[in-house]
């Protein structure tokens with residue numbers, strides 16, 4: 001996790017409030033380290049399958065074995081989960097399956113410019129059930145905008161959750177976006193059960209497809225703020 005960043009107090013420069021220089025330097029170092037890690041396994045130009053919140057790595061390891069031609073990247077903020085995931089990939093000798101500890105939006109920003117998404121998988125993301133915490137949810141319009149920039153027409157986002165209200169909110173959000181649409185007939189290419197799926201009494205799923213509408217350019221190069229701490233329910 002990105003410890004320490006939440007405590008970065010703003011500084012005032014000619015009346016403008018902005019991040020402190022130490023904070024910006026810290027973010028720049030973290031991003032440089034992330035780019036260096038990514039360079040080890042992601043070519044400058046590649047179409048990848050990205051799993052966000054890859055947890056213990058069950059899904060992606062299974063997927064990478066099933067689709068050896070796909071370059072698979074899993075991202076999670078929790079170091080222990082990434083360690084376990086890497087062990088799975090190593091034991092199964094999956095040369096096409098990589099896991100990296102990072103905040104998802106920061107990872108996406110740090111990928112080489114020529115990297116695009118074929119498929120994105122978001123399985124049982126933290127639901128942030130309290131209304132005042134909904135702003136912390138991953139699947140919001142700003143996130144769909146971010147991934148649209150690297151997703152060509154026809155790219156797919158697979159989403160599954162056991163949280164009814166989160167599912168309804170995402171299903172209601174997508175029809176208002178120009179860059180994504182829901183495909184109610186889309187099939188799931190495989191169905192391995194993740195750790196959180198095994199614990200859930202039931203779940204809902206949807207597949208969003210990238211439309212041909214141009215994505216909006218990135219608004220800013222400002223650092224991604226620290227992610228909120230994971231809620232207790234995901235521990």
Ligand SMILES: C[S@@+](CC[C@H](N)C(=O)[O-])C[C@H]1O[C@@H](n2cnc3c(N)ncnc32)[C@H](O)[C@@H]1O
Pocket residue numbers: 052053054055056075076077078081102103104105122123124125126138194195196197227230233234
């Ligand atoms: C509820 S767990 C689900 C894990 C796995 N997908 C499964 O189904 O078993 C959610 C995971 O998302 C990770 N996560 C939450 N927010 C994230 C973010 N912004 N970037 C990367 N990982 C994140 C958490 O660390 C946690 O491992």
